[in-house]
Amino acid sequence: xxxxxxxxxxxxxxxxxxxxxxxxxxxxxxxxxxxxxxGLVEAIFSIEESFDIQVPFNANEPEKSEFDIxxxxxxxxxxxxxxxxQKG
Amino acid sequence: MxxxxxxxxxxxxxxxxxxxxxxxxxxxxxxGIGELDIRDVDRLAVRIGAQVTGYDADARFNRQQQALxxxxxxxxxxxxxxxxxxxxxxxxxxxxxxxxxxxxxSGGGLGTLDDNYRAxxxxxxxxxxxxxxPKLMNNAAASHVSMTYNLKGPSFTVxxxxxxxxxxxxxxxxxxxxxxxxxxxxGGSESxxxxxxxxxxxxxxxxxxDACRPFSANRNGMVxxxxxxxxxxxxxxxxxxxxAEILAEVIGFSMTSDASDIVMPSQxxxxxxxxxxxxxxxINADQVGYINAHGTGTAxxxxxxxxxxxxxxxxxxxxxxxxxxxxxxxxxIGGTGAxxxxxxxxxxxxxxxxxxxxxxxxxxxxxxxxxxxxxxEASVDHVLSNAFAFxxxxxxxxxxKV
Numbered sequence: 001x002x003x004x005x006x007x008x009x010x011x012x013x014x015x016x017x018x019x020x021x022x023x024x025x026x027x028x029x030x031x032x033x034x035x036x037x038x039g040l041v042e043a044i045f046s047i048e049e050s051f052d053i054q055v056p057f058n059a060n061e062p063e064k065s066e067f068d069i070x071x072x073x074x075x076x077x078x079x080x081x082x083x084x085x086q087k088g
Numbered sequence: 089m090x091x092x093x094x095x096x097x098x099x100x101x102x103x104x105x106x107x108x109x110x111x112x113x114x115x116x117x118x119x120g121i122g123e124l125d126i127r128d129v130d131r132l133a134v135r136i137g138a139q140v141t142g143y144d145a146d147a148r149f150n151r152q153q154q155a156l157x158x159x160x161x162x163x164x165x166x167x168x169x170x171x172x173x174x175x176x177x178x179x180x181x182x183x184x185x186x187x188x189x190x191x192x193x194s195g196g197g198l199g200t201l202d203d204n205y206r207a208x209x210x211x212x213x214x215x216x217x218x219x220x221x222p223k224l225m226n227n228a229a230a231s232h233v234s235m236t237y238n239l240k241g242p243s244f245t246v247x248x249x250x251x252x253x254x255x256x257x258x259x260x261x262x263x264x265x266x267x268x269x270x271x272x273x274x275g276g277s278e279s280x281x282x283x284x285x286x287x288x289x290x291x292x293x294x295x296x297x298d299a300c301r302p303f304s305a306n307r308n309g310m311v312x313x314x315x316x317x318x319x320x321x322x323x324x325x326x327x328x329x330x331x332a333e334i335l336a337e338v339i340g341f342s343m344t345s346d347a348s349d350i351v352m353p354s355q356x357x358x359x360x361x362x363x364x365x366x367x368x369x370x371i372n373a374d375q376v377g378y379i380n381a382h383g384t385g386t387a388x389x390x391x392x393x394x395x396x397x398x399x400x401x402x403x404x405x406x407x408x409x410x411x412x413x414x415x416x417x418x419x420x421i422g423g424t425g426a427x428x429x430x431x432x433x434x435x436x437x438x439x440x441x442x443x444x445x446x447x448x449x450x451x452x453x454x455x456x457x458x459x460x461x462x463x464x465e466a467s468v469d470h471v472l473s474n475a476f477a478f479x480x481x482x483x484x485x486x487x488x489k490v
Contacts, residue, residue, distance in 0.1 A: 038351060041293050054133075059293040060309045060387040 005051070005083065006076050012046040013072060026073040040069065047075075053082045091324035092264045093490065094335045094433070095177070098170025100163050101315030101427045102138035102417045106170060110427070111434050113416065114442040115463045120417050121300060121311050128283045134295040137281050138313030138418025155219050157232065158197035159279040163316035163423075164229035165236060168273055172237060175320040176332060177271065179238045188241035188269050189230045190260045191318075192252030192276030194422030195285065196245075197224030202284040229277055233318075241269045250382070251343075252276050253317065253425030254475035254483035258341035260321045261485070270323050275426035277316035286312065292351070294386050300419075302383035302412035303390050303458040305449035310384040313418025317426030334490045336436045339470075340369025346480025353389055353476050358396035361482035365472060366400070369486035374404040376486075377468025378435045380428045381458075382476045383412020383444065384419055393474065394454040409466065411444040411459040425475045425483070432471045436489040439467045 007021070014021040017033040024033070030040055037059055044055050044067075057067045067082075068074040099106065102120030103113035113120070120138040129135055140163070148166065149157055157165065179187055200223045207213045222228060227245040234243050242263055246256040253276030260274035280286070289295055289312060296309035327334055342364025346357030366373060382393055398405045413431045420427055431442040440463055447460035473485045 041291075044293070045291065057293055058296075058308055060296070060307065064308075 005080055008050050009047065009076050009079060010072065012043050012050065016043045024072060026076070027071055029071050030069060047079055051079060051083055053079070053086045055082060090265050090267055092261050092321055092338045093324045093327050094319050094338065095322045095327050095332045096171035096173070096175030096320030097335060097430060097433060098167040098174070099315065099317045099427060099430060100140055100143070100166045101317065101420065102140055102313050105143070105166070107430060110430055111438070114413060114431060114434060115440055117443045117445045117462055118416060119445055120313065124281065124286070126282055126286070132283070132286055132290060134286055134290045134297055136297065136311055137286065138311060139281055140315050155217065156223055158200045158223050158228060160193055160195070160197060160277045160316070161229040161232055163279060163314070164191060164277040164318060165232060167275065167277070167316040167318035168233045168237070171318045171320050172273065175322070177320065183270060184238045185240045186270035187239045187272065188263065189233045189239050189243040189273045190246065190256045190263070191230045191233070191274065192246045192248070192254070192256035192422045192426065193226055193229065193278055194247055194249050194252050195278060195280045196226035197228060198280050198285050199282045200224040202282040205284070233273055237273070239273060247422065248481045248483070249477035249479055250419070250421055250424060251475035251477035251481050251483040252422035254473065254485055255343060255481070257319070257321070257425065257429065257485060258343060258483055261338045261341050264321055264323050270326055272321045273318060274321050275316065275318035275429070276423040278421045278423035279314045280421060281312060281314045296385065299446050300385040300415050301446035301448060302381065302385040302415050302444050303394070303451060303454040304447045305451035307385045307387070307390065310386050310414070311418045313414070313420045315417070315420055315427060316423050317430060319426070319429065335433050337488045337490050338485065339371070339488045340365045340486030341484070342368050343481070343483045346482070348480055350480070351478050353392040354480060355392050355395045355399065357480055357482050358393060358474070358476050359399050361484040362396060362400045362472065362474065365484040365486045369470070369488070371470055371486065373401045376408055376470045376472055377466065378432070378441055378471045379408060379410040380431050380471065380473040381410050381412040382474045383414055385412070385414065389476065391453045393476065394456055397456060405456060409441050409457050409459050409464070411442055413442050415445040425473060429473055429485070432473050432487050435468050435471050436487060439465055441466050441468070
């Protein structure tokens with residue numbers, strides 16, 4: 001299950017970055033991948049739809065959000081926590 | 089070139105059901121934002137908004153009228169009645185032919201759409217009321233004002249999202265200035281506070297869940313409002329000849345397009361609209377005493393707007409007062425510029441500058457005099473009203489004391 005979460009998130013991010021999933025590494029930030037604020041909001045929407053969870057995120061204060069978007073790895077970790085919290 | 093003046097103003101918005109009530113609320117820095125009272129609010133993540141409260145449609149409009157008037161049309165007709173009554177104009181013969189209606193709205197009859205989509209999709213009904221199309225169309229409000237007051241000149245609706253009203257009033261100004269019309273009933277209206285309307289905005293993740301705090305470092309987004317503002321724009325010579333009370337003169341208008349991003353604003357596009365309005369009005373930045381800001385309370389708008397004002401105003405940027413009344417009445421989207429023009433009229437006529445309420449922490453990126461929290465007495469001769477829409481469409485009006 002945990003590998004599936006990671007793979008699906010990488011797919012979502014790759015789609016926004018217009019890259020192949022194999023080109024994404026866990027340490028990259030969204031900025032490194034060329035994903036802007038609109039791409040981010042779309043990616044979060046896809047994550048919510050894929051895992052049937054609510055992601056707390058306000059585009060006005062991304063740094064204050066409980067949802068850590070600093071790297072691909074941090075997004076995977078945050079989504080796992082939300083799944084455990086909301087579906088567990 | 090004909091000079092253009094404002095001889096009537098009317099409104100219904102979250103701060104009041106008339107211009108006097110609205111001005112009083114703005115003077116007192118009252119907030120019209122509260123918990124949303126709409127169907128299925130429990131399924132929304134954003135549950136606050138600036139609704140028009142204490143409004144009873146049945147007391148204003150009969151059943152036949154309500155079958156044709158969406159809430160945005162009802163608000164428009166209420167505001168238009170107040171504005172036209174104040175102007176003292178009666179429309180017949182040549183004047184009726186030379187008077188038009190130019191109004192802004194973004195969503196038009198969105199509430200009607202929402203109700204009827206529900207009926208056919210959720211409730212599985214196979215029939216809707218026969219007047220849904222004429223009720224929801226964006227030009228319904230303009231047409232009903234035209235029909236109610238016998239206004240037979242140039243009439244249409246402008247839809248440029250959050251700049252709709254400013255674009256509409258700019259068209260009204262130029263129609264009269266160029267001699268294409270004598271009088272235009274103008275302004276705008278919006279009523280998007282329904283489940284579908286708020287749900288769509290929620291998706292953008294730019295809405296605040298607690299308050300609208302423009303320019304404050306701890307701002308966290310916009311809050312949606314509803315209502316209408318309507319004005320009578322009139323050829324100055326016509327107004328003077330009949331001895332009308334003149335509320336202010338409209339002296340300039342400019343519109344630009346960012347041509348860059350569908351949601352992120354551009355400093356350059358905003359700055360070009362502001363300097364364009366000054367140029368059109370033939371005034372210098374240092375003559376402007378007050379700017380009614382677009383001031384949505386989002387991170388993106390407020391920083392960009394302050395940078396644009398600073399770039400156009402140079403050293404005078406420290407002296408000009410700039411406030412966002414959206415902190416009180418919320419963001420009326422297509423109707424917002426019209427309600428905000430009331431703050432401009434109050435500044436010019438009464439020497440009262442409406443505050444930016446909810447201001448808690450200075451933001452170095454918005455280091456202008458935002459008239460925090462309390463209204464201020466000040467005599468100003470020239471004012472600007474900014475509107476910057478999604479889609480990068482900007483519209484700025486310049487007004488002068490008479």
